[in-house]
Amino acid sequence: MYVETQYFTIAKYPDSFVLESGRTISPVTLAYESYGVLNGAGDNAILIAQGFTASAHAAGIDRRTGQVGWWDQMIGPGKAFDTDLFFVISINVLGGCSGSTGPASMNPETRRPFGKTFPVVTIFDMVSAQYELLKALGVNSLASVSGASMGGQQVLQWLVTYPDFVRSAIPIACSARLSAMGLAICEVSRTAIISDPDWHDGDYYGKTLPARGLALARMAAQLTYISGDFLDTEFGRNHAVPRKSTQSIGSEFAVQQYLQDEGQAFVKRFDANSFLYLSQAIEHFDLTKGLNCLSDAFAAVTSRVMLISFTTDWLFPVSHVHEVAIAMRDQNVDVSHVTVQTTFGHDAFLTDWQKISPIISEFLS
Amino acid sequence: MYVETQYFTIAKYPDSFVLESGRTISPVTLAYESYGVLNGAGDNAILIAQGFTASAHAAGIDRRTGQVGWWDQMIGPGKAFDTDLFFVISINVLGGCSGSTGPASMNPETRRPFGKTFPVVTIFDMVSAQYELLKALGVNSLASVSGASMGGQQVLQWLVTYPDFVRSAIPIACSARLSAMGLAICEVSRTAIISDPDWHDGDYYGKTLPARGLALARMAAQLTYISGDFLDTEFGRNHAVPRKSTQSIGSEFAVQQYLQDEGQAFVKRFDANSFLYLSQAIEHFDLTKGLNCLSDAFAAVTSRVMLISFTTDWLFPVSHVHEVAIAMRDQNVDVSHVTVQTTFGHDAFLTDWQKISPIISEFLS
Numbered sequence: 105m106y107v108e109t110q111y112f113t114i115a116k117y118p119d120s121f122v123l124e125s126g127r128t129i130s131p132v133t134l135a136y137e138s139y140g141v142l143n144g145a146g147d148n149a150i151l152i153a154q155g156f157t158a159s160a161h162a163a164g165i166d167r168r169t170g171q172v173g174w175w176d177q178m179i180g181p182g183k184a185f186d187t188d189l190f191f192v193i194s195i196n197v198l199g200g201c202s203g204s205t206g207p208a209s210m211n212p213e214t215r216r217p218f219g220k221t222f223p224v225v226t227i228f229d230m231v232s233a234q235y236e237l238l239k240a241l242g243v244n245s246l247a248s249v250s251g252a253s254m255g256g257q258q259v260l261q262w263l264v265t266y267p268d269f270v271r272s273a274i275p276i277a278c279s280a281r282l283s284a285m286g287l288a289i290c291e292v293s294r295t296a297i298i299s300d301p302d303w304h305d306g307d308y309y310g311k312t313l314p315a316r317g318l319a320l321a322r323m324a325a326q327l328t329y330i331s332g333d334f335l336d337t338e339f340g341r342n343h344a345v346p347r348k349s350t351q352s353i354g355s356e357f358a359v360q361q362y363l364q365d366e367g368q369a370f371v372k373r374f375d376a377n378s379f380l381y382l383s384q385a386i387e388h389f390d391l392t393k394g395l396n397c398l399s400d401a402f403a404a405v406t407s408r409v410m411l412i413s414f415t416t417d418w419l420f421p422v423s424h425v426h427e428v429a430i431a432m433r434d435q436n437v438d439v440s441h442v443t444v445q446t447t448f449g450h451d452a453f454l455t456d457w458q459k460i461s462p463i464i465s466e467f468l469s
Numbered sequence: 470m471y472v473e474t475q476y477f478t479i480a481k482y483p484d485s486f487v488l489e490s491g492r493t494i495s496p497v498t499l500a501y502e503s504y505g506v507l508n509g510a511g512d513n514a515i516l517i518a519q520g521f522t523a524s525a526h527a528a529g530i531d532r533r534t535g536q537v538g539w540w541d542q543m544i545g546p547g548k549a550f551d552t553d554l555f556f557v558i559s560i561n562v563l564g565g566c567s568g569s570t571g572p573a574s575m576n577p578e579t580r581r582p583f584g585k586t587f588p589v590v591t592i593f594d595m596v597s598a599q600y601e602l603l604k605a606l607g608v609n610s611l612a613s614v615s616g617a618s619m620g621g622q623q624v625l626q627w628l629v630t631y632p633d634f635v636r637s638a639i640p641i642a643c644s645a646r647l648s649a650m651g652l653a654i655c656e657v658s659r660t661a662i663i664s665d666p667d668w669h670d671g672d673y674y675g676k677t678l679p680a681r682g683l684a685l686a687r688m689a690a691q692l693t694y695i696s697g698d699f700l701d702t703e704f705g706r707n708h709a710v711p712r713k714s715t716q717s718i719g720s721e722f723a724v725q726q727y728l729q730d731e732g733q734a735f736v737k738r739f740d741a742n743s744f745l746y747l748s749q750a751i752e753h754f755d756l757t758k759g760l761n762c763l764s765d766a767f768a769a770v771t772s773r774v775m776l777i778s779f780t781t782d783w784l785f786p787v788s789h790v791h792e793v794a795i796a797m798r799d800q801n802v803d804v805s806h807v808t809v810q811t812t813f814g815h816d817a818f819l820t821d822w823q824k825i826s827p828i829i830s831e832f833l834s
Contacts, residue, residue, distance in 0.1 A: 283700070284703070284705055287722045288692055289692065292689050296661065301666060320664055323656070359653050360656040418783075
């Protein structure tokens with residue numbers, strides 16, 4: 105299945121899109137892909153919300169690059185998100201750097217990239233921008249919305265903000281708010297970027313990119329996506345194959361070379377400022393904000409919900425996901441919580457897709 | 470109890486100290502402190518081996534700086550390491566930066582700091598240097614040797630290398646070799662340092678120090694010393710008290726400010742090259758090297774051993790410590806393994822000292 109990323113401008117300059125903070129952005133374009141066919145009633149759509157560093161290219165083979173989508177194992181004819189039945193849409197988030205408006209985009213008023221003048225975006229903003237796009241595409245209600253990690257945060261926000269638009273939801277590996285350890289890890293990654301002299305307070309476009317800082321930010325973040333068990337099994341204490349490297353000391357072990365490779369690959373596809381903005385959105389996300397308790401957040405939810413968590417996820421531990429299930433139950437939401445036994449850690453939504461596929465298929469059928 | 474750090478040169482220039490690698494260093498001085506009195510037989514000594522970033526100043530109040538030792542709660546009259554009974558010695562490791570010879574020391578041949586020309590040091594080298602010092606001080610055998618983390622690795626090395634010199638041992642929060650996750654975290658910290666342009670391939674002495682890289686290295690490492698539970702209880706999602714900061718973005722949460730403060734405090738007391746050398750020693754440590762199985766390493770051990778692990782330690786999980794206990798039992802070593810229930814994580818050996826004090830007292834009595 106060959107696919108092509110599409111673009112839709114939900115706010116054409118000089119019109120602007122109003123953010124949760126009250127600030128505005130103009131213009132706002134969203135990159136998206138769709139798989140399957142929207143029915144006449146406009147009610148067979150499933151929205152796939154992307155994780156932190158993913159893109160709109162969730163499935164199929166990109167006609168231009170030949171690259172396979174990040175959740176291709178899950179989306180397609182007869183797959184968990186079955187495109188024979190559903191119109192599946194995947195959208196690059198507002199603030200991202202894979203086609204949607206973000207800090208690397210051109211500010212039409214200065215004719216230079218926004219950089220740090222880009223306004224703060226929140227998970228709420230991502231979701232309300234998605235809502236605009238879905239309406240423009242003729243979607244009248246979502247059969248389901250799913251996503252993991254930051255994608256899961258978007259799913260929870262959808263339930264809270266547009267309860268009548270969403271008939272079912274599958275939030276994966278996420279919680280109602282990031283833990284203190286999560287906040288701490290974000291701080292390490294952020295500091296890696298802004299400590300890089302090439303970051304230049306966010307104004308590095310057209311100059312040397314803050315590649316060292318961004319690679320390091322990714323290396324630190326990557327450790328939260330995987331489990332110690334996975335690393336022990338995959339690499340253990342194996343030595344790296346020696347190769348010419350920019351490292352002047354260390355990186356003797358295979359797991360260390362793997363981490364360096366992750367960092368180097370990442371800087372080729374991601375913008376450092378987007379990293380900062382999206383990680384800030386993840387940090388700020390807190391469904392209890394202004395409420396007495398979490399369950400109050402779910403008072404209006406009428407959708408069926410299935411939460412999925414992974415036993416070895418230490419970024420969003422099972423107990424944190426379970427807290428969401430309990431809070432929903434307090435509001436009599438039709439919610440289930442499936443905990444998947446896996447050694448893959450947080451990234452199990454990508455790597456252990458064979459375990460979650462049948463669970464999702466059954467929930468959607 | 471006022472104390473003063475002492476210095477002893479185990480290899481006076483041009484004499485040299487031979488390392489495990491066959492390379493040599495000259496001169497080699499060790500900084501140490503002692504508490505209590507050595508008996509006539511020279512057999513009531515307890516060696517305290519330091520963790521990664523500690524110093525010889527383990528107990529009492531430093532006469533010069535007024536600073537309290539890092540394990541003062543545990544060492545003193547009537548305390549777990551009872552100085553009424555024992556002659557307790559704490560030594561800054563070879564390769565360190567708190568008085569012992571390390572990469573920041575002057576190379577007498579070039580009259581410049583060694584920097585990256587300092588030879589690789591191993592846990593074995595640290596221990597054999599300690600042995601030289603102990604003999605020079607008149608110690609004929611150790612009543613016990615204890616330490617946590619890298620200190621625990623030294624304790625295990627003592628058991629293996631000098632089995633007849635050690636009558637008992639208390640390795641805490643350590644294992645026979647670092648896990649793949651541990652290796653990965655070391656890589657993040659190392660990369661933080663060597664990515665700092667001020668690191669200058671290790672030749673930064675007398676110039677701008679690689680403070681940003683070293684602070685970041687500490688921030689990443691710090692996360693492995695504590696548990697998520699601890700951070701949730703201590704900071705949760707509390708907001709930081711706003712203050713003038715060098716940070717131009719983020720650090721809004723208390724846990725993030727705490728981490729920044731940890732990093733900033735660390736650069737005032739630690740040398741970046743020492744960080745690299747000691748973390749390499751921790752990585753290389755592997756008691757199974759050249760053996761068929763771990764238990765073979767303990768064939769000559771005759772000491773009583775008590776291993777201590779912490780339930781929330783994710784750097785050296787309980788199961789990794791237990792592997793050591795099992796291997797010792799295979800060799801009929803008189804070994805026990807005490808797992809302490811604690812929320813403090815790896816650093817519980819410092820923060821939850823009230824729980825480990827009675828356990829150690831009983832073992833030593």
